[in-house]
Amino acid sequence: MVQPIQPMVHDVRGVLRFRRNNAVRYMLDNGRVSINDLDMVPGLSSEDWIQFYQLIGYSPVGLDQLPHVSGEVVLGQIDAPLPQQPVIIDKNNQAVFHGNGIVKHLFKFGCFDFQTLLDDPCVTQEDKGQLYQLLGYSLQEVADLHILTDAEMLAADKDAAALRKQQREEFENWRRHQSRKGYEWDPVEEEPIPEMV
Numbered sequence: 001m002v003q004p005i006q007p008m009v010h011d012v013r014g015v016l017r018f019r020r021n022n023a024v025r026y027m028l029d030n031g032r033v034s035i036n037d038l039d040m041v042p043g044l045s046s047e048d049w050i051q052f053y054q055l056i057g058y059s060p061v062g063l064d065q066l067p068h069v070s071g072e073v074v075l076g077q078i079d080a081p082l083p084q085q086p087v088i089i090d091k092n093n094q095a096v097f098h099g100n101g102i103v104k105h106l107f108k109f110g111c112f113d114f115q116t117l118l119d120d121p122c123v124t125q126e127d128k129g130q131l132y133q134l135l136g137y138s139l140q141e142v143a144d145l146h147i148l149t150d151a152e153m154l155a156a157d158k159d160a161a162a163l164r165k166q167q168r169e170e171f172e173n174w175r176r177h178q179s180r181k182g183y184e185w186d187p188v189e190e191e192p193i194p195e196m197v
Contacts, residue, residue: 001098003051004083005076008060018076020057022122023131024103028056030117031110039067044101046070052102055134082126084152085133087159089167095160099136107135 006018028035038044038052049068054076058066063073076083085097107114117123129147139156142148148156 001047001086001088003047003098003100004085005074006051006054007076007080007082008078010078011057015059016078017057017059018054019082021055021082021127021130021134022120022124023117023127024052024055024106024134025057026117026120026123027103027106027110027112031106031112033106033110038102038105041102041105044068044105048101051100055100055103082130084155085130087139087156087163089160089163090138095139095156095163096136097133097139097142097156100134103131103134104136 006021008016009019011017027033046068049066050063050073053063053066053069060073060075063069064071085099087095088098090096118128125147129142129152132142132145132147139153139160142156143153
């Protein structure tokens, strides 16, 4: 799944960079997992790596030369708000934010105090909101934390509703297709059962 693009900012020297998320940077700087350790973790997608490099504030110059980055690097808008992670429906039929595998690994194995991270004055409310999304929290969990604005939560709820509608339509199309093949749907068994002739 394609990850959203971080907005661009000019640093103190005037260099154009991806806007870093201070919570993610804190985990990298204060945890026991280095970027070299992350390089050894199997199964992390190129999309997660590209987003991770953006989250820690890389300059777009040379980003395409870094390990695990393939394809053209797309620049974000200058001084735009942080992007919202895509919403997915998990295996428990719960609406969750699509997380970033690298950030989840840093969080799980970093061995740092999470409350200290949240209390760090450099970590903004916006950074915290994005962090919870990157960790794959459910919409309900994020709503309970009151970390996102009402507009951000409304957008996430709309995405979840659209996904559920799409799932229902795909299921109904599948069911109609199965009916045309002579199968009858038995909701108790939840498997197509051939019709007896």
